[in-house]
Every structure is written in structure tokens, then in C-alpha cells.
Amino acid sequence: MMSTSSFLQALWTGGLQGYLLVGFLLFIIGLMTVLLRRSFLLQFMGIELMLNAINIILLAFGKWQGGAPTASTFYLFIIGVAACEAAVGLALIVELYRLKSTTDADQHSTLRH
Amino acid sequence: MFLAFTLLTLGSALAMAFQKNVIVAGLFLVATFIGVSGLFILLSNPVSAALQIIVYAGAILVLLLFVIMMLNAHEEESPQDDLYLQRYIALGVGGLLLGGSLWFIKQSKLLQSVAERPIDQIAPTSLNEIGAEMLTRHIVSFEMIGLLLLVSMIGAITLVKKRL
Structure with a gap:
């Protein structure tokens, strides 16, 4: 069992637990942005934050698995998917803004217009 | 740092x-x-x-x-109606996730065994290794991501353009 002082040491100086904590906190901040803010653009930024949190955790485990290039390969695939999501998501936001001249999520709560 | x-x-x-x-x-x-x-x-x-x-x-x-x-x-914009219940549920979910992740980081034995591995002599991941890995073992995923980018580009254009 790890002692508390060496656990805190790992948190402060960049052990695996420190990177995991940063990733989890970033994910929660992104999730709260999506859930609590009402502007589509801010919700979109929250989604980007969550993707970055996942990337930090992925590459941290990649390093502690011996620096295998598989982690970096999957990171490349993730940013490919993120780029697709950015293109389609922003196109949807532009189209919704044309419909009602607002990016407020509450006013776009129905599927028909 | x-x-x-x-x-x-x-x-x-x-x-x-x-x-x-x-x-x-x-x-x-x-x-x-x-x-x-x-x-x-x-x-x-x-x-x-x-x-x-x-x-x-x-x-x-x-x-x-x-x-x-x-x-x-x-x-x-200012809110149309106050959705207090939704906000409290969202904060509750966030607090639950925070507590769960802290508990996991502190308590998980598997995580500790991974974290105690030596990482002093790990060389930085080079572009050569990534390229070789991506174009041999993950070649199908690589092609799929290219196709996905093409499809999403067409989709974005179709969504925004008024008359094709």
C-alpha cells in the first residue's frame, strides 16, 4: 500500500496519479460547461475540453506502458474525429442561428420549427 | 514544470x-x-x-x-425560465464524478502497480515509430478516418449551403 506522503508527491511532481487528476478535473470542467451554460458555442468548447482531457489520460497511460507508439496513433485518430465533429457541429450551429437568430440552447428545444 | x-x-x-x-x-x-x-x-x-x-x-x-x-x-442571453432542477442535477452529477475519480486515484491497486513502473529510461516517441505503427497495424483505421473526414466535409457543406 502506498503511503500518503508518496501519493501526494506523485500528485505534485507529475506521477501517473497527477496526470490522471488533471485529466479528470478537465473532463469535469468540460462537462459542467456543457450542462450549465446555455450558449451553443460555449457548449461546443466544453466538448473540446472533454476530448482534451481524454487525450491527457491516454498519453499518460501510454508513457507508463513503456512509451508505446500505439497511444500516439490513437491520439491522431481522436484528433481526426475531433476535427470532423468541429466541422459538422459548427455547420449545425450556423444553420440553427439562421433559423432563429440565436445560439441559446433553450430556444432550440423542439425538433420542428 | x-x-x-x-x-x-x-x-x-x-x-x-x-x-x-x-x-x-x-x-x-x-x-x-x-x-x-x-x-x-x-x-x-x-x-x-x-x-x-x-x-x-x-x-x-x-x-x-x-x-x-x-x-x-x-x-x-438571459435565461427564459429558471431550470433549477436541471442545474442541481447537473451539479450533483459533477460532484459524483469528482468524488468517484478522486476515490479511484487514491484507492485503486491496479493504478498503483502501473504507477510504480520505472519510466526513467523511456525515449521520446518519435515520428518514425508512430508512422510505422499507423501504416501497418492500424492501416484500416487510418483509411476509415480519411473517409470520415471526407464524409463530414461533404456533410458540413450540405448543411450550410442553401441551394446545391
Whole structure:
């Protein structure tokens, strides 16, 4: 069992637990942005934050698995998917803004217009 | 160094989440991505750090700021009706996730056994290794991601264009 002082040491100086904590906190901040803010653009930024949190955790485990290039390969695939999501998501936001001249999520709560 | 980049990342993420003006929030998001890129360098992964700057801070954020400025919706509007129940449920979910992740980091034995592995003599991941890995073992995924990019590009054009 790890002692508390060496656990805190790992948190402060960049052990695996420190990177995991940063990733989890970033994910929660992104999730709260999506859930609590009402502007589509801010919700979109929250989604980007969550993707970055996942990337930090992925590459941290990649390093502690011996620096295998598989982690970096999957990171490349993730940013490919993120780029697709950015293109389609922003196109949807532009189209919704044309419909009602607002990016407020509450006013776009129905599927028909 | 780890602490500095962590503070930059989390601080500007929090500033983004509480920002009123959407353009300023986008600029804080750039700072967040730079902090994340610094963390990638500390993880001995310079290729990913460069890609983070180029793709996220360069391409995606420029697209996002372009759309923000084009839409002229810089301020969040005042709420139509107060959805207190939803907000409390959201905060509850966030608190639950925070507690669960802290418990996992502190208690997991598997995580401790992974964290105690030696990492002193790990060489930085080189672009050669990544390219070889991507074009041999993951060649199908590589082709699929190219197809996905093409499809999403066509989809974005179809969504926005009024008359094709």
C-alpha cells in the first residue's frame, strides 16, 4: 500500500496519479460547461475540453506502458474525429442561428420549427 | 514544470467556463490547449504536443472563433425560465464524478502497480515509430478516418449551403 506522503508527491511532481487528476478535473470542467451554460458555442468548447482531457489520460497511460507508439496513433485518430465533429457541429450551429437568430440552447428545444 | 502547466490548463479552463463573453472564452480555450500541449511534452511525446498546437490551437479554434465572430452572438442571453432542477442535477452529477475519480486515484491497486513502473529510461516517441505503427497495424483505421473526414466535409457543406 502506498503511503500518503508518496501519493501526494506523485500528485505534485507529475506521477501517473497527477496526470490522471488533471485529466479528470478537465473532463469535469468540460462537462459542467456543457450542462450549465446555455450558449451553443460555449457548449461546443466544453466538448473540446472533454476530448482534451481524454487525450491527457491516454498519453499518460501510454508513457507508463513503456512509451508505446500505439497511444500516439490513437491520439491522431481522436484528433481526426475531433476535427470532423468541429466541422459538422459548427455547420449545425450556423444553420440553427439562421433559423432563429440565436445560439441559446433553450430556444432550440423542439425538433420542428 | 508539471505544476505550472497544470495550473495554466485548469485555470484557463475554469476562466473559460465562467466567462460571459464568448470571444474571450475562445481565447482562454487557446491557453488551455497550450497548457495541454506542455503536459504532452512532459509526457515525452513531442509529436503529440506539436499536433495539439497545430490542429487544436491552429485549426479548430480558428474555425470556432471565425464562426463566433460571424454569428454576432457574443454575449450569452438571459435565461427564459429558471431550470433549477436541471442545474442541481447537473451539479450533483459533477460532484459524483469528482468524488468517484478522486476515490479511484487514491484507492485503486491496479493504478498503483502501473504507477510504480520505472519510466526513467523511456525515449521520446518519435515520428518514425508512430508512422510505422499507423501504416501497418492500424492501416484500416487510418483509411476509415480519411473517409470520415471526407464524409463530414461533404456533410458540413450540405448543411450550410442553401441551394446545391
